[in-house]
Amino acid sequence: MCGRGPVAIMPRYAMSHTYLTCGLCDSRDAPADALWCPQCNGPLDVAYRSLPRGLEARDGLPGVWRWWDRMPLHEEGSLISLGEGNTPCLHLEQAGAGLGLRRLYAKVEYANPTGSFKDRGTAVMLSMVREMGFSEAVDDSSGNAGASLGAYASRGGIGAAVFVPAGASPFKISQIGFYGADVRPVEGPREGVTSAAREYVAERGAFYASHNWSPYFIQGMKSFAYEAVREAPGPIDHVVVPAGNGSLVIGPARGFAELVLEGAVPRMPRFHAVQSRSCMPVVAAWRGQPWTVDDLRPTVAGGIAVSTPPRGAQTVETVRSTGGTAVAVEEESIVRWQRALARDEGLFMEPTSAAAFAGLESLVGQGVVGPDDVVVVPVTGFGLKDRVPSSS
Ligand SMILES: Cc1ncc(COP(=O)(O)O)c(C=O)c1O
Ligand SMILES: [Zn+2]
Incomplete structure (x- = not known):
């Protein structure tokens, strides 16, 4: 505690x-x-206890706080924002044509202030931390969540300590430190990074602002759904996301569920969680197969290399309840999609983000996604955040 x-x-x-x-x-x-x-x-x-009817954005509030009535904060004076959300939703004609899909859309989440989708969740999580009166926030992260925490902590006048795997992307580690956060690299397996963060929290009485555990982080992720329903050309059939801990499944699905309940949206999209075959606890659980840390292999998709996700069971349950699937993809296919989307659509994303498109290819091959379905894929992190493959 x-x-x-x-x-x-x-x-x-x-x-x-x-x-x-x-x-x-x-x-x-x-x-x-x-x-x-x-x-x-x-x-x-x-x-x-109650939610508003209808999706009314609140004028004058920044970022995810436009959806103030659907957020957990109590006082506007506590909010922290860097103008997150409101990301472009682009029709991918070329990539779609290659897959035989007429209505494929990318929501460009790397247009968020720190270059990844995490800012939606962090804005809400750290605003709650501030409102509850804590002066220091601690997280353990493979990079993007840590960078986001560093930025929002700096903006909100909160101290930040971020524990990272020593082998995490050096670009992400530099970004975290540049915001002024106390970066603490930890050698050894990912679990050790979490333990180190928790020990530090216990010693210092700081707040463990874990993006994986925080219920408030999930609330910020709902905003993805509020935007996508307004931007897509019709009811969304499929949302295909890279999944480590599953915040892009759980958060947006909550957002859609609110809107379906209110009758603002006719039906839930099917959520599909994509993992690398090298780290696939969620896919294995969805299939009812065993998977342990011993099965872990190196992957280019570091953002979804989460071997024991705290919300893994919840992710599987959410996928199942929407009629979605969980898909494992090969490393080769991730890198191929990273390159193809840069060349064909001008979207330079990190490998973790490209995994979602590799998963979509597999879903089309299986006949799960059809030619006229409306498909939305979040492009979760910017390409320069990770090692860049050679251009040939
Ligand atoms: C770029 C990128 N995409 C997707 C994810 C997956 O998010 P989650 O662990 O909430 O499933 C991450 C997580 O770090 C990430 O950095
Ligand atoms: Zn309980």
Whole structure:
């Protein structure tokens, strides 16, 4: 359990428009600053006592805060924003034609302020951290979440410490440090990075602002759905995402579910989670096959190399509930798509992001995605964040 902010903030939460629930044991008792369920240690989610009808953006508020009525913050004075969200949604004619798809759309999430989709989640998570009165946020990250945390912490006047695998992309590590965050590389397996972060949190009484555990990070990710429904040429049939811990499945699916419930959108899209064959715990769980850390192999898709995802079961459950699938792709196919999208569509993405398109190719091959389906793929991280393959 992480340290608490000033006691004065707590009465506000007794009157809150939200509360935290546990998807595993149904407990509703977790305090607002909990990261996992006090009863069963399961991941927590934000529930709303009421939500507005209709998708009205709030004029005058920046970034994801345009969706203020669907967000967990209480006071506008606590919000932190760098103008995240509102990313381009591009029709991919060439890439679509190659796959036999007429209505393929890329939502260019690397147009977010730190170059990755993580900014949607971080804006909400760190604003909550600030509102709850914490002065230091700690995360463990393979790079993009850490960079995002560094930027939003700096913007919000919060201290940040980020634990990273020593072998993470040097470009991402430099970016984190450049925002002024305390970068702490950790040798050894990814799990050790998480343990080091947790030990530091326990010692310092800082807040463990884990993008993998935080229920507030998921809330920021809902904004992807609010934008996509307005931008797509009709009801979306498929959303295809690279999945490590699954925030691009769980968050947007929550957003769509709200809109379906209100009748603003006719049906849920099918969510498809794509992983590298080198690290595929979610795909294995979806298939009902065993997978352990011993099966882990090196992959170019470092952002989705999460061998024990805290929200893995929730990701599988969300995929299943939308009628989607989980797909594993080869390294060769990831690199081929990274190159093809740069050459054919002008989209320079990191390999992790290209994995989603490799997965889409597989889904088309299986007949899961058809020629007239409306397909949206988030392009999650910018190409210069990772090692760039040679141009030939
Ligand atoms: C570029 C990129 N795409 C996709 C993901 C996957 O996000 P998640 O772990 O929430 O599934 C990450 C995570 O770090 C990432 O950096
Ligand atoms: Zn529980």
